[in-house]
Amino acid sequence: MGFEKFGRKSFTAMTKTAKFVDFLAEGKINGTVCKKCGTKYFPPRADCAACFSKEMDWFEMPKKGTLETFTTAMYAPFGFEADPPYTMGVVDFGGGLKLFARLAKDIKPEEVRVGMDVTIRTLTYDDGQLSFEITRA
Amino acid sequence: MAKDVAVIGVGQSHFVRGYEGSIRELAFEAFREAMQDAGITQKQVDASIFCSAPEYDKQRSPAGVLAEYLGLIPQPTFYVETVCSSSSTGVKIGYGLIKSGLHDIVVVLGFQKMSEITSAESQERMGRGADIQWEAPFGTMMPAYYALYAQAYMAKNGLTHDDLMNVRVKAATYGQINERAVYRKGVKPEDFDPKNPEAKMAAPVAWPLRVGDCCANADGSSCIILASKKKVKELGIKKPVYILGVGAASEAVNMAARPDFSQGIKVAKIAADVAYKMAGVGPDDIDVAEVHDCFTIAEIMAYEALGFAPVGEGKQLIREKATYKEGKIPVNVDGGLLSKGHPIGATGGSQIRTIVLQLRGEAGPMQVKNPKIGLVHNIGGVGLYGNVTIFGR
Numbered sequence: 001m002g003f004e005k006f007g008r009k010s011f012t013a014m015t016k017t018a019k020f021v022d023f024l025a026e027g028k029i030n031g032t033v034c035k036k037c038g039t040k041y042f043p044p045r046a047d048c049a050a051c052f053s054k055e056m057d058w059f060e061m062p063k064k065g066t067l068e069t070f071t072t073a074m075y076a077p078f079g080f081e082a083d084p085p086y087t088m089g090v091v092d093f094g095g096g097l098k099l100f101a102r103l104a105k106d107i108k109p110e111e112v113r114v115g116m117d118v119t120i121r122t123l124t125y126d127d128g129q130l131s132f133e134i135t136r137a
Numbered sequence: 138m139a140k141d142v143a144v145i146g147v148g149q150s151h152f153v154r155g156y157e158g159s160i161r162e163l164a165f166e167a168f169r170e171a172m173q174d175a176g177i178t179q180k181q182v183d184a185s186i187f188c189s190a191p192e193y194d195k196q197r198s199p200a201g202v203l204a205e206y207l208g209l210i211p212q213p214t215f216y217v218e219t220v221c222s223s224s225s226t227g228v229k230i231g232y233g234l235i236k237s238g239l240h241d242i243v244v245v246l247g248f249q250k251m252s253e254i255t256s257a258e259s260q261e262r263m264g265r266g267a268d269i270q271w272e273a274p275f276g277t278m279m280p281a282y283y284a285l286y287a288q289a290y291m292a293k294n295g296l297t298h299d300d301l302m303n304v305r306v307k308a309a310t311y312g313q314i315n316e317r318a319v320y321r322k323g324v325k326p327e328d329f330d331p332k333n334p335e336a337k338m339a340a341p342v343a344w345p346l347r348v349g350d351c352c353a354n355a356d357g358s359s360c361i362i363l364a365s366k367k368k369v370k371e372l373g374i375k376k377p378v379y380i381l382g383v384g385a386a387s388e389a390v391n392m393a394a395r396p397d398f399s400q401g402i403k404v405a406k407i408a409a410d411v412a413y414k415m416a417g418v419g420p421d422d423i424d425v426a427e428v429h430d431c432f433t434i435a436e437i438m439a440y441e442a443l444g445f446a447p448v449g450e451g452k453q454l455i456r457e458k459a460t461y462k463e464g465k466i467p468v469n470v471d472g473g474l475l476s477k478g479h480p481i482g483a484t485g486g487s488q489i490r491t492i493v494l495q496l497r498g499e500a501g502p503m504q505v506k507n508p509k510i511g512l513v514h515n516i517g518g519v520g521l522y523g524n525v526t527i528f529g530r
Binding site: 003006007008009010011012015042043068069070071072073074075076077078080083086088089090097098099100101102109114115131 | 255258264265268269270271272273274275276277278280281284285286287288289292293340341342343344345346391392393394395397398399
């Protein structure tokens with residue numbers, strides 16, 4: 001699958017990490033890990049900046065994390081006008097792994113707290129776009 | 138501290154909504170003022186550097202076009218971009234060109250004409266200065282990114298919405314007396330009161346940031362003319378302001394690779410440390426500062442990155458009015474980005490102009506009492522790039 005399928009609206013058509021979208025279709029949120037030095041990356045990378053290797057494996061992201069920070073957008077950039085309000089945040093899984101995404105619509109903005117336990121899951125929009133979101137643990 | 142490179146001319150257009158002219162004409166406004174300030178002609182200029190964020194320009198490769206309009210051909214010219222910090226990056230590169238001995242006089246011109254696109258389009262384009270592959274698909278925009286910092290910072294450090302409001306109130310205090318600012322009105326606490334139906338500043342944009350926490354887009358240009366010490370003497374420049382320290386840093390674009398959000402913008406701290414070390418001065422030596430207050434939270438975090446307050450305690454400076462003109466460390470006494478406006482590529486040069494005028498004692502109603510050392514903190518993107526530059530008489 002092409003990377004134009006990623007997210008509410010993709011701005012990137014081609015990347016060597018496009019398989020990420022196939023994993024989303026299987027319900028997996030994957031990062032990449034360097035086969036040579038073991039460095040883990042999320043978002044995924046095709047090249048290891050630590051040892052220059054281009055041989056990468058996929059690994060599934062942890063499920064349990066805490067919400068480090070968040071914001072609720074009351075208006076949106078061009079192309080996302082139908083979506084507000086929506087909340088976006090950063091999950092810290094520990095061990096240097098973090099993730100940025102929207103929060104699931106089933107969490108009310110007033111219930112979101114810095115430091116709350118959260119998990120992540122894949123998401124398919126009505127138009128077939130594939131993404132992932134943060135939700136209650 | 139080495140005094141090898143000086144600012145000999147500064148200029149700035151009015152920052153406005155909807156400039157009635159082309160980018161060439163806009164650039165000429167700042168250029169004319171800076172050249173007349175320096176008292177030189179185009180023939181004496183060795184090279185020019187043009188700075189902007191290219192996504193707003195229909196003109197590709199603007200450096201050559203603008204160099205011709207300004208009368209700076211056939212001298213070498215080129216283009217520099219680090220989004221909102223483009224023109225302080227241009228000044229850093231100009232410093233290097235002169236310090237190396239390659240050139241003696243360099244013109245650094247920052248410009249931006251943002252008003253030809255809508256605010257929503259503008260947010261989307263500014264967002265392209267962040268991670269378009271992995272973050273823009275979620276509908277990110279600049280206020281939301283800074284709101285991530287604000288949320289974590291406020292939760293940890295006890296910073297309140299009233300503290301943020303007071304940053305805006307301070308900015309407006311000086312925006313009212315800066316005739317070049319886009320926002321000339323005062324701001325009162327009632328303007329932030331969500332119960333007040335007339336309150337224009339209270340509406341959330343990207344919570345916890347409200348309309349009043351965000352700076353305004355503007356069209357504008359700035360021009361800084363740099364010269365070697367030799368040229369300062371030859372030209373008999375009466376009030377040269379020297380560059381004492383230049384620090385710069387870069388950071389991961391994706392929020393997933395950022396360190397603790399409650400600790401502020403990392404590039405600012407790194408750049409400040411480099412600039413202080415090079416200048417041989419510390420935070421207590423700074424008499425007046427310009428910081429990149431694209432959002433109110435950014436000013437509070439800048440206080441801490443620059444060492445004006447310990448981490449988590451930046452709020453005390455605004456509560457005690459220590460950053461007002463009469464305070465211990467005056468910050469953004471020209472209205473800052475919040476009132477002056479933020480024409481991306483022109484902003485750093487405008488901040489530098491303010492500090493140069495302050496150090497010369499020519500800042501008019503905004504003048505701080507007898508400053509000797511000034512500092513400019515200019516951030517590109519969401520802490521993607523950071524420049525800290527220190528100036529002295």
